[in-house]
Amino acid sequence: MAITYRRMVPGDAPLLVNIADDVFDEAVRLDRLMAYLDAPGHLMVLAFDGDLVVGQCVGVVHYHPDKVTELYVDEVGTASAYLRQGIATAMLTELFAWARELGCEEAWLGTELDNDAANGLYRRFGGEEDTIKYYEFKL
Numbered sequence: 476m477a478i479t480y481r482r483m484v485p486g487d488a489p490l491l492v493n494i495a496d497d498v499f500d501e502a503v504r505l506d507r508l509m510a511y512l513d514a515p516g517h518l519m520v521l522a523f524d525g526d527l528v529v530g531q532c533v534g535v536v537h538y539h540p541d542k543v544t545e546l547y548v549d550e551v552g553t554a555s556a557y558l559r560q561g562i563a564t565a566m567l568t569e570l571f572a573w574a575r576e577l578g579c580e581e582a583w584l585g586t587e588l589d590n591d592a593a594n595g596l597y598r599r600f601g602g603e604e605d606t607i608k609y610y611e612f613k614l
Contacts, residue, residue: 478529478562480569483519485512490521494528495554516577518546520569522553522562529554532566536577546574548584564599 481490488508511517511533522530530553534546548570553562574582585607598604 478557478560478565479523480565481521481523482569482573483512483521485509488512490526491528493526495556498528498531498552498554500550500552518570518573518577520566520573522557522566524557529557530562530566532563532570534570534574534582536574536579543580544578546571546579546582548582 481487483490488505491503491508494503512519516536516538518534518536520532521528530551532548532551534548537545537547539545548567551563551567553566571582584602
């Protein structure tokens with residue numbers, strides 16, 4: 476069966492009933508999913524093999540008073556059984572197209588230095604590496 480891709484919108488939460496084990500970092504909670512899809516500027520592209528979710532790519536549109544509108548790519552995940560099939564590339568391509576339609580002029584993301592697969596993917600898109608320090612806060 477061919478992989479299909481879908482831009483998720485409010486009301487699409489019921490489509491995520493059958494998710495491959497390692498697509499998301501943790502179990503998807505319906506309340507969180509619905510809040511995410513309902514929030515303006517929150518973008519989610521999913522890859523399906525039939526009704527099985529085998530990939531996800533999410534981002535958030537950021538509006539600034541002093542900079543161009545940009546997309547923060549929050550996560551890209553593909554089920555391990557579906558790696559190296561172009562799924563992450565297709566999802567990121569779709570996410571970038573959607574972001575351009577919404578007025579984004581730039582996109583950015585962060586990944587681990589030792590994540591060779593992710594770094595290779597982002598280099599293929601022409602991403603320019605930068606050195607940054609990452610901070611995490613508990614709120």
